[in-house]
Amino acid sequence: MPVRTHEPDEHDNAYAELLTDDARWAFGTDFTDPLAGVDTTVPDGVDPATLATYCLMLGDDALVLSQRLAQWCSNAPDLEEDIAFANIALDLLGQARLLLARAAAADPGQVPALPAGSPVPDEDRLAFFRDGPQVRNVRLAEIDDGDFAQAVVRVLLFSAWRLELFTDLVRSRDAVLAAVAAKGVKELTYHRDFAGRWFVVLARGTAESRRRLVAGLEAVWPYRDELFATHGVERAAAQAGVGVDPAGVEARVEAVLDQALGAAGLERPDVRPRSGVQGKAGRDGRHTEALSLLLAEMQSVARAHPEGRW
Protein backbone atom coordinates (compact mmCIF):
# COMPACT_ATOMS: atom_id res chain seq x y z
CA MET A 1 0.00 0.00 0.00
CA PRO A 2 1.39 3.36 -0.91
CA VAL A 3 1.56 5.75 2.00
CA ARG A 4 -0.59 8.78 1.28
CA THR A 5 0.82 11.95 2.66
CA HIS A 6 -1.28 15.01 3.17
CA GLU A 7 -0.46 18.23 1.40
CA PRO A 8 -1.29 21.07 3.78
CA ASP A 9 -4.26 23.08 2.53
CA GLU A 10 -6.65 25.75 3.76
CA HIS A 11 -9.01 23.20 5.29
CA ASP A 12 -6.50 21.99 7.87
CA ASN A 13 -7.53 24.57 10.43
CA ALA A 14 -11.23 24.11 11.12
CA TYR A 15 -11.29 27.40 12.99
CA ALA A 16 -9.60 29.60 10.38
CA GLU A 17 -12.87 30.49 8.70
CA LEU A 18 -14.36 31.52 12.01
CA LEU A 19 -11.77 34.23 12.40
CA THR A 20 -12.76 36.14 9.29
CA ASP A 21 -15.11 39.10 9.38
CA ASP A 22 -17.86 37.14 7.69
CA ALA A 23 -20.94 37.93 9.75
CA ARG A 24 -22.62 34.70 8.64
CA TRP A 25 -20.56 32.94 11.27
CA ALA A 26 -21.93 33.00 14.77
CA PHE A 27 -25.22 34.22 13.33
CA GLY A 28 -26.91 36.85 15.39
CA THR A 29 -24.15 37.18 17.93
CA ASP A 30 -22.27 39.87 16.06
CA PHE A 31 -22.11 42.94 18.25
CA THR A 32 -23.09 46.20 16.68
CA ASP A 33 -24.18 49.40 18.27
CA PRO A 34 -28.00 49.12 18.37
CA LEU A 35 -28.09 52.92 18.15
CA ALA A 36 -25.72 53.20 15.15
CA GLY A 37 -26.60 56.42 13.36
CA VAL A 38 -29.29 57.43 15.88
CA ASP A 39 -29.05 61.00 17.21
CA THR A 40 -28.24 60.59 20.92
CA THR A 41 -27.94 64.27 21.79
CA VAL A 42 -29.25 64.88 25.30
CA PRO A 43 -32.28 67.26 25.14
CA ASP A 44 -31.80 70.82 26.39
CA GLY A 45 -32.09 71.30 30.12
CA VAL A 46 -31.75 67.58 30.94
CA ASP A 47 -29.02 66.39 33.29
CA PRO A 48 -27.11 63.68 31.35
CA ALA A 49 -26.41 61.67 34.52
CA THR A 50 -30.12 61.65 35.44
CA LEU A 51 -31.12 60.55 31.95
CA ALA A 52 -28.46 57.83 31.91
CA THR A 53 -29.42 56.46 35.34
CA TYR A 54 -33.08 56.50 34.40
CA CYS A 55 -32.28 54.52 31.24
CA LEU A 56 -30.27 52.06 33.34
CA MET A 57 -33.28 51.52 35.61
CA LEU A 58 -35.60 50.65 32.73
CA GLY A 59 -32.84 48.76 30.97
CA ASP A 60 -31.89 46.70 34.03
CA ASP A 61 -35.53 45.73 34.61
CA ALA A 62 -35.60 44.25 31.12
CA LEU A 63 -32.13 42.73 31.28
CA VAL A 64 -32.69 40.91 34.57
CA LEU A 65 -36.15 39.58 33.73
CA SER A 66 -34.86 38.53 30.32
CA GLN A 67 -32.18 36.46 32.02
CA ARG A 68 -34.77 34.92 34.37
CA LEU A 69 -37.05 34.00 31.48
CA ALA A 70 -34.14 32.56 29.51
CA GLN A 71 -33.66 30.13 32.38
CA TRP A 72 -36.96 28.53 31.29
CA CYS A 73 -35.36 27.48 28.03
CA SER A 74 -35.90 23.68 27.81
CA ASN A 75 -37.56 23.75 31.25
CA ALA A 76 -41.08 25.00 30.54
CA PRO A 77 -44.09 22.64 30.86
CA ASP A 78 -44.37 22.28 27.09
CA LEU A 79 -42.66 23.42 23.94
CA GLU A 80 -45.10 26.26 23.19
CA GLU A 81 -44.52 27.91 26.56
CA ASP A 82 -40.79 27.30 26.27
CA ILE A 83 -40.80 29.25 23.00
CA ALA A 84 -43.08 31.89 24.47
CA PHE A 85 -40.79 32.69 27.40
CA ALA A 86 -37.74 32.66 25.13
CA ASN A 87 -39.48 35.11 22.77
CA ILE A 88 -40.52 37.40 25.62
CA ALA A 89 -36.95 37.24 26.93
CA LEU A 90 -35.66 38.19 23.48
CA ASP A 91 -37.95 41.23 23.23
CA LEU A 92 -36.85 42.37 26.70
CA LEU A 93 -33.19 41.81 25.86
CA GLY A 94 -33.65 44.00 22.79
CA GLN A 95 -35.20 46.72 24.93
CA ALA A 96 -32.34 46.36 27.43
CA ARG A 97 -29.69 46.73 24.70
CA LEU A 98 -31.25 49.94 23.40
CA LEU A 99 -31.68 51.38 26.90
CA LEU A 100 -28.17 50.49 28.10
CA ALA A 101 -26.69 51.88 24.89
CA ARG A 102 -28.75 55.04 25.36
CA ALA A 103 -27.47 55.33 28.96
CA ALA A 104 -23.87 54.98 27.79
CA ALA A 105 -24.34 57.61 25.08
CA ALA A 106 -25.92 60.05 27.54
CA ASP A 107 -23.29 59.68 30.26
CA PRO A 108 -20.14 57.73 29.34
CA GLY A 109 -18.95 58.24 32.94
CA GLN A 110 -21.35 55.53 34.14
CA VAL A 111 -19.84 52.86 31.88
CA PRO A 112 -17.41 50.56 33.76
CA ALA A 113 -13.78 50.97 32.70
CA LEU A 114 -11.97 47.97 31.23
CA PRO A 115 -8.31 47.49 30.29
CA ALA A 116 -7.20 49.73 27.44
CA GLY A 117 -7.88 48.13 24.09
CA SER A 118 -10.77 46.00 25.35
CA PRO A 119 -13.23 45.49 22.48
CA VAL A 120 -16.23 45.12 24.82
CA PRO A 121 -18.95 47.57 23.71
CA ASP A 122 -20.57 49.96 26.17
CA GLU A 123 -23.87 48.09 26.45
CA ASP A 124 -21.96 44.92 27.41
CA ARG A 125 -19.76 46.75 29.89
CA LEU A 126 -22.93 47.93 31.58
CA ALA A 127 -24.59 44.51 31.46
CA PHE A 128 -21.65 42.36 32.49
CA PHE A 129 -19.27 44.54 34.51
CA ARG A 130 -21.49 46.15 37.13
CA ASP A 131 -22.02 44.50 40.52
CA GLY A 132 -25.39 44.19 42.25
CA PRO A 133 -25.21 47.53 44.10
CA GLN A 134 -24.87 49.33 40.74
CA VAL A 135 -27.72 47.41 39.12
CA ARG A 136 -30.98 49.34 39.29
CA ASN A 137 -33.78 46.88 38.53
CA VAL A 138 -36.90 46.53 40.68
CA ARG A 139 -36.71 43.37 42.79
CA LEU A 140 -39.80 41.94 41.07
CA ALA A 141 -37.58 41.26 38.04
CA GLU A 142 -34.95 39.28 39.93
CA ILE A 143 -36.76 36.91 42.31
CA ASP A 144 -36.71 33.21 41.55
CA ASP A 145 -39.57 31.83 39.51
CA GLY A 146 -40.50 28.83 41.62
CA ASP A 147 -42.88 27.18 39.18
CA PHE A 148 -44.62 28.01 35.91
CA ALA A 149 -47.62 29.57 37.67
CA GLN A 150 -45.39 31.99 39.58
CA ALA A 151 -43.56 32.85 36.35
CA VAL A 152 -46.91 33.68 34.72
CA VAL A 153 -47.92 35.92 37.63
CA ARG A 154 -44.59 37.76 37.48
CA VAL A 155 -44.76 38.35 33.73
CA LEU A 156 -48.34 39.60 34.10
CA LEU A 157 -47.42 42.09 36.84
CA PHE A 158 -44.23 43.18 35.14
CA SER A 159 -45.67 43.65 31.66
CA ALA A 160 -48.85 45.35 32.95
CA TRP A 161 -46.68 47.85 34.83
CA ARG A 162 -44.10 48.37 32.10
CA LEU A 163 -46.77 48.73 29.41
CA GLU A 164 -48.35 51.65 31.28
CA LEU A 165 -44.93 53.25 31.86
CA PHE A 166 -44.08 52.94 28.17
CA THR A 167 -47.51 54.21 27.12
CA ASP A 168 -46.60 57.50 28.82
CA LEU A 169 -42.90 57.36 27.91
CA VAL A 170 -43.88 57.65 24.24
CA ARG A 171 -44.17 61.37 24.96
CA SER A 172 -40.62 61.65 26.38
CA ARG A 173 -38.64 64.69 25.27
CA ASP A 174 -35.78 62.27 24.68
CA ALA A 175 -36.38 60.99 21.15
CA VAL A 176 -34.51 57.73 21.80
CA LEU A 177 -36.57 56.88 24.88
CA ALA A 178 -39.77 57.82 23.06
CA ALA A 179 -38.89 55.51 20.16
CA VAL A 180 -37.88 52.61 22.44
CA ALA A 181 -41.19 53.03 24.27
CA ALA A 182 -43.28 53.16 21.09
CA LYS A 183 -41.83 49.86 19.93
CA GLY A 184 -41.95 48.38 23.42
CA VAL A 185 -45.67 49.10 23.79
CA LYS A 186 -46.42 46.67 20.96
CA GLU A 187 -44.23 43.95 22.44
CA LEU A 188 -45.44 44.37 26.01
CA THR A 189 -49.07 44.25 24.93
CA TYR A 190 -48.44 40.80 23.51
CA HIS A 191 -46.55 39.65 26.64
CA ARG A 192 -49.25 40.92 28.97
CA ASP A 193 -52.10 39.33 27.05
CA PHE A 194 -50.23 36.02 26.90
CA ALA A 195 -49.60 36.04 30.66
CA GLY A 196 -53.14 37.25 31.37
CA ARG A 197 -54.65 34.32 29.47
CA TRP A 198 -52.48 31.80 31.32
CA PHE A 199 -53.35 33.52 34.60
CA VAL A 200 -57.05 32.85 33.99
CA VAL A 201 -56.47 29.35 32.57
CA LEU A 202 -54.47 28.26 35.63
CA ALA A 203 -56.90 29.88 38.08
CA ARG A 204 -59.87 28.17 36.44
CA GLY A 205 -58.12 24.90 35.61
CA THR A 206 -57.64 22.12 38.15
CA ALA A 207 -57.51 22.43 41.92
CA GLU A 208 -53.75 21.95 41.66
CA SER A 209 -53.23 24.63 38.99
CA ARG A 210 -55.34 27.08 41.03
CA ARG A 211 -53.41 26.27 44.21
CA ARG A 212 -50.15 26.93 42.41
CA LEU A 213 -51.39 30.17 40.87
CA VAL A 214 -52.56 31.47 44.24
CA ALA A 215 -49.22 30.51 45.80
CA GLY A 216 -47.41 32.27 42.95
CA LEU A 217 -49.54 35.37 43.40
CA GLU A 218 -48.72 35.47 47.11
CA ALA A 219 -45.01 35.06 46.40
CA VAL A 220 -44.90 37.83 43.77
CA TRP A 221 -47.34 40.36 45.24
CA PRO A 222 -45.01 41.57 48.06
CA TYR A 223 -42.86 43.15 45.32
CA ARG A 224 -45.79 45.04 43.81
CA ASP A 225 -45.57 48.24 45.88
CA GLU A 226 -41.95 48.83 44.89
CA LEU A 227 -43.08 49.23 41.26
CA PHE A 228 -44.91 52.44 42.13
CA ALA A 229 -42.49 53.89 44.70
CA THR A 230 -40.97 56.88 42.93
CA HIS A 231 -37.18 57.01 43.17
CA GLY A 232 -35.46 60.40 43.17
CA VAL A 233 -33.98 59.75 39.72
CA GLU A 234 -37.40 58.85 38.33
CA ARG A 235 -38.86 62.01 39.83
CA ALA A 236 -36.08 64.14 38.34
CA ALA A 237 -36.43 62.44 34.95
CA ALA A 238 -40.19 62.99 35.01
CA GLN A 239 -39.76 66.64 35.96
CA ALA A 240 -37.29 67.11 33.10
CA GLY A 241 -39.88 65.67 30.71
CA VAL A 242 -37.82 62.63 29.74
CA GLY A 243 -39.12 60.04 32.22
CA VAL A 244 -42.36 58.78 33.77
CA ASP A 245 -43.22 58.92 37.48
CA PRO A 246 -44.30 55.33 38.22
CA ALA A 247 -46.73 56.51 40.92
CA GLY A 248 -48.78 58.07 38.15
CA VAL A 249 -49.54 54.75 36.42
CA GLU A 250 -50.58 52.82 39.53
CA ALA A 251 -54.34 53.28 39.06
CA ARG A 252 -54.22 52.07 35.46
CA VAL A 253 -52.11 49.02 36.37
CA GLU A 254 -54.49 48.21 39.22
CA ALA A 255 -57.46 48.34 36.85
CA VAL A 256 -55.77 45.85 34.51
CA LEU A 257 -54.78 43.52 37.35
CA ASP A 258 -58.29 43.71 38.83
CA GLN A 259 -59.68 42.69 35.45
CA ALA A 260 -57.40 39.62 35.40
CA LEU A 261 -58.16 38.80 39.05
CA GLY A 262 -61.88 39.15 38.40
CA ALA A 263 -61.76 36.84 35.39
CA ALA A 264 -59.77 34.37 37.48
CA GLY A 265 -62.21 34.55 40.41
CA LEU A 266 -59.48 35.74 42.78
CA GLU A 267 -58.98 38.60 45.22
CA ARG A 268 -55.90 40.75 45.63
CA PRO A 269 -53.68 38.78 48.01
CA ASP A 270 -53.50 39.87 51.62
CA VAL A 271 -49.72 39.85 52.00
CA ARG A 272 -47.32 42.41 53.41
CA PRO A 273 -45.06 44.30 51.01
CA ARG A 274 -41.45 43.18 51.10
CA SER A 275 -39.64 46.07 52.72
CA GLY A 276 -36.32 47.43 51.55
CA VAL A 277 -33.23 48.06 53.63
CA GLN A 278 -33.42 51.40 55.44
CA GLY A 279 -35.95 52.56 52.87
CA LYS A 280 -33.79 51.50 49.95
CA ALA A 281 -34.71 48.84 47.40
CA GLY A 282 -33.90 47.67 43.86
CA ARG A 283 -33.72 51.13 42.29
CA ASP A 284 -30.98 51.98 44.85
CA GLY A 285 -29.06 48.78 44.17
CA ARG A 286 -30.39 47.06 47.33
CA HIS A 287 -31.41 43.64 46.09
CA THR A 288 -32.40 40.18 47.26
CA GLU A 289 -29.87 37.38 47.28
CA ALA A 290 -31.44 36.07 44.08
CA LEU A 291 -29.84 38.85 42.02
CA SER A 292 -26.28 38.03 43.04
CA LEU A 293 -26.73 34.43 41.93
CA LEU A 294 -28.33 35.54 38.67
CA LEU A 295 -25.54 38.03 37.96
CA ALA A 296 -22.86 35.47 38.80
CA GLU A 297 -24.24 33.15 36.16
CA MET A 298 -24.89 35.87 33.59
CA GLN A 299 -21.61 37.72 33.96
CA SER A 300 -19.01 35.04 34.65
CA VAL A 301 -17.95 34.35 31.07
CA ALA A 302 -17.70 38.01 30.07
CA ARG A 303 -15.70 38.81 33.21
CA ALA A 304 -13.32 35.94 32.63
CA HIS A 305 -12.49 37.41 29.23
CA PRO A 306 -12.62 41.21 29.53
CA GLU A 307 -10.56 41.53 26.37
CA GLY A 308 -12.28 38.71 24.50
CA ARG A 309 -13.68 39.00 21.00
CA TRP A 310 -16.90 37.13 20.37
Place this chain on the structure above:
Amino acid sequence: MSGAMEQVAQQVLERARTAASAVVDPELPVLTLADLGVLRDVTLDDDGVVAVAITPTYSGCPAMATMRDDLVRGLAAAGIEARVRVVLDPAWTTDWITPSGRAALAAAGISPPGPAPRRTGPVPLRLGPPRRAVRCPLCGSADVEVTSEFGSTACKALYRCRVCREPFDHVKEI
Protein backbone atom coordinates in the same frame (compact mmCIF):
# COMPACT_ATOMS: atom_id res chain seq x y z
CA MET B 1 -22.42 70.83 -6.81
CA SER B 2 -22.17 71.22 -10.55
CA GLY B 3 -24.88 69.86 -12.79
CA ALA B 4 -22.69 67.03 -14.05
CA MET B 5 -21.65 66.00 -10.55
CA GLU B 6 -25.22 66.04 -9.42
CA GLN B 7 -26.16 63.81 -12.30
CA VAL B 8 -23.43 61.31 -11.32
CA ALA B 9 -24.61 61.40 -7.71
CA GLN B 10 -28.17 60.69 -8.84
CA GLN B 11 -26.97 57.75 -10.90
CA VAL B 12 -25.06 56.31 -7.93
CA LEU B 13 -28.13 56.75 -5.78
CA GLU B 14 -30.34 55.01 -8.32
CA ARG B 15 -27.94 52.06 -8.55
CA ALA B 16 -27.68 51.97 -4.74
CA ARG B 17 -31.46 51.86 -4.41
CA THR B 18 -31.70 49.05 -6.90
CA ALA B 19 -28.98 47.05 -5.14
CA ALA B 20 -30.44 47.67 -1.66
CA SER B 21 -33.91 46.73 -2.85
CA ALA B 22 -32.66 43.32 -3.96
CA VAL B 23 -31.30 42.29 -0.54
CA VAL B 24 -33.47 39.63 1.10
CA ASP B 25 -34.41 39.15 4.73
CA PRO B 26 -32.10 36.61 6.40
CA GLU B 27 -34.94 34.89 8.25
CA LEU B 28 -37.64 35.16 5.58
CA PRO B 29 -35.57 34.90 2.39
CA VAL B 30 -38.70 34.89 0.22
CA LEU B 31 -38.98 38.59 1.06
CA THR B 32 -36.69 41.49 0.31
CA LEU B 33 -35.94 43.94 3.12
CA ALA B 34 -37.86 46.47 1.05
CA ASP B 35 -40.91 44.15 0.91
CA LEU B 36 -40.68 43.70 4.66
CA GLY B 37 -40.69 47.46 5.22
CA VAL B 38 -37.38 47.28 7.09
CA LEU B 39 -35.47 49.21 4.42
CA ARG B 40 -36.48 52.78 5.15
CA ASP B 41 -34.28 55.00 3.01
CA VAL B 42 -31.25 55.14 0.73
CA THR B 43 -29.55 58.53 0.62
CA LEU B 44 -26.21 60.11 -0.13
CA ASP B 45 -24.16 61.49 2.75
CA ASP B 46 -22.16 64.72 2.39
CA ASP B 47 -18.96 62.73 1.95
CA GLY B 48 -20.43 60.94 -1.05
CA VAL B 49 -20.95 57.61 0.75
CA VAL B 50 -24.35 55.98 0.37
CA ALA B 51 -26.31 55.72 3.63
CA VAL B 52 -28.90 52.98 4.03
CA ALA B 53 -31.44 53.31 6.83
CA ILE B 54 -33.05 50.21 8.34
CA THR B 55 -35.44 49.77 11.26
CA PRO B 56 -35.77 46.69 13.49
CA THR B 57 -38.98 44.66 13.35
CA TYR B 58 -38.79 43.80 17.07
CA SER B 59 -36.46 45.37 19.67
CA GLY B 60 -34.57 42.10 20.04
CA CYS B 61 -34.48 41.16 16.36
CA PRO B 62 -31.24 39.13 16.17
CA ALA B 63 -31.01 39.57 12.41
CA MET B 64 -30.16 43.29 12.42
CA ALA B 65 -26.40 42.74 12.20
CA THR B 66 -26.85 40.24 9.38
CA MET B 67 -29.16 42.64 7.53
CA ARG B 68 -26.54 45.36 7.87
CA ASP B 69 -23.77 43.12 6.55
CA ASP B 70 -25.93 41.81 3.69
CA LEU B 71 -26.71 45.38 2.64
CA VAL B 72 -23.07 46.46 2.77
CA ARG B 73 -22.09 43.34 0.79
CA GLY B 74 -24.95 43.74 -1.70
CA LEU B 75 -24.00 47.32 -2.44
CA ALA B 76 -20.30 46.49 -2.57
CA ALA B 77 -21.11 43.88 -5.23
CA ALA B 78 -22.66 46.72 -7.23
CA GLY B 79 -19.47 48.72 -6.75
CA ILE B 80 -20.94 51.07 -4.16
CA GLU B 81 -19.54 51.88 -0.74
CA ALA B 82 -22.30 52.17 1.84
CA ARG B 83 -22.89 52.63 5.54
CA VAL B 84 -25.98 51.41 7.38
CA ARG B 85 -27.86 53.38 10.00
CA VAL B 86 -30.59 52.36 12.41
CA VAL B 87 -33.78 54.40 12.57
CA LEU B 88 -36.10 53.73 15.52
CA ASP B 89 -38.86 56.22 14.81
CA PRO B 90 -41.50 55.54 13.65
CA ALA B 91 -41.65 51.98 14.98
CA TRP B 92 -41.98 49.23 12.39
CA THR B 93 -45.44 47.93 11.72
CA THR B 94 -46.56 44.92 9.69
CA ASP B 95 -48.67 47.38 7.67
CA TRP B 96 -45.41 48.28 5.90
CA ILE B 97 -45.13 44.80 4.34
CA THR B 98 -45.82 45.45 0.67
CA PRO B 99 -48.51 43.67 -1.40
CA SER B 100 -45.78 41.80 -3.26
CA GLY B 101 -44.26 40.87 0.11
CA ARG B 102 -47.59 39.51 1.30
CA ALA B 103 -47.98 37.51 -1.89
CA ALA B 104 -44.46 36.09 -1.46
CA LEU B 105 -45.23 35.10 2.15
CA ALA B 106 -48.44 33.33 1.16
CA ALA B 107 -46.69 31.56 -1.71
CA ALA B 108 -44.11 30.29 0.82
CA GLY B 109 -46.86 28.88 3.05
CA ILE B 110 -46.70 31.72 5.59
CA SER B 111 -49.94 33.52 6.41
CA PRO B 112 -49.46 37.28 5.96
CA PRO B 113 -50.59 39.67 8.73
CA GLY B 114 -53.94 41.41 8.81
CA PRO B 115 -54.20 45.13 9.57
CA ALA B 116 -52.11 46.15 12.61
CA PRO B 117 -54.05 47.40 15.66
CA ARG B 118 -54.16 51.18 15.76
CA ARG B 119 -54.55 52.79 19.11
CA THR B 120 -53.43 55.67 21.23
CA GLY B 121 -53.53 55.77 25.00
CA PRO B 122 -54.26 52.86 27.36
CA VAL B 123 -54.24 49.40 25.79
CA PRO B 124 -57.11 47.10 26.85
CA LEU B 125 -56.18 43.70 28.33
CA ARG B 126 -57.47 40.88 26.13
CA LEU B 127 -58.09 37.68 28.07
CA GLY B 128 -59.91 35.83 25.31
CA PRO B 129 -58.20 33.94 22.51
CA PRO B 130 -56.65 36.24 19.90
CA ARG B 131 -59.11 37.03 17.13
CA ARG B 132 -57.51 37.30 13.74
CA ALA B 133 -58.97 36.75 10.30
CA VAL B 134 -56.45 34.09 9.30
CA ARG B 135 -56.74 31.76 6.31
CA CYS B 136 -54.72 28.65 5.72
CA PRO B 137 -52.08 29.63 3.15
CA LEU B 138 -52.11 26.08 1.77
CA CYS B 139 -55.81 25.30 1.22
CA GLY B 140 -57.43 28.69 1.81
CA SER B 141 -59.73 27.53 4.61
CA ALA B 142 -60.68 29.99 7.33
CA ASP B 143 -61.21 27.09 9.77
CA VAL B 144 -57.87 27.44 11.56
CA GLU B 145 -56.66 27.43 15.18
CA VAL B 146 -53.72 28.88 17.09
CA THR B 147 -51.30 26.26 18.33
CA SER B 148 -48.73 28.68 19.77
CA GLU B 149 -48.76 32.43 20.27
CA PHE B 150 -45.02 32.48 19.64
CA GLY B 151 -43.17 30.82 16.81
CA SER B 152 -39.78 30.25 15.27
CA THR B 153 -39.03 33.97 15.02
CA ALA B 154 -40.18 36.97 17.03
CA CYS B 155 -42.59 38.03 14.30
CA LYS B 156 -44.61 34.83 13.93
CA ALA B 157 -47.30 32.74 15.66
CA LEU B 158 -48.10 29.09 14.91
CA TYR B 159 -51.43 27.95 13.49
CA ARG B 160 -52.99 24.72 12.29
CA CYS B 161 -55.59 24.28 9.59
CA ARG B 162 -58.56 22.17 10.71
CA VAL B 163 -59.41 21.23 7.13
CA CYS B 164 -56.12 20.20 5.52
CA ARG B 165 -54.52 19.58 8.95
CA GLU B 166 -51.32 21.36 7.97
CA PRO B 167 -49.48 23.57 10.49
CA PHE B 168 -48.37 26.99 9.29
CA ASP B 169 -46.74 30.23 10.43
CA HIS B 170 -48.68 33.47 10.71
CA VAL B 171 -46.97 36.85 10.81
CA LYS B 172 -48.32 38.62 13.92
CA GLU B 173 -49.93 42.01 13.45
CA ILE B 174 -48.00 44.78 15.20
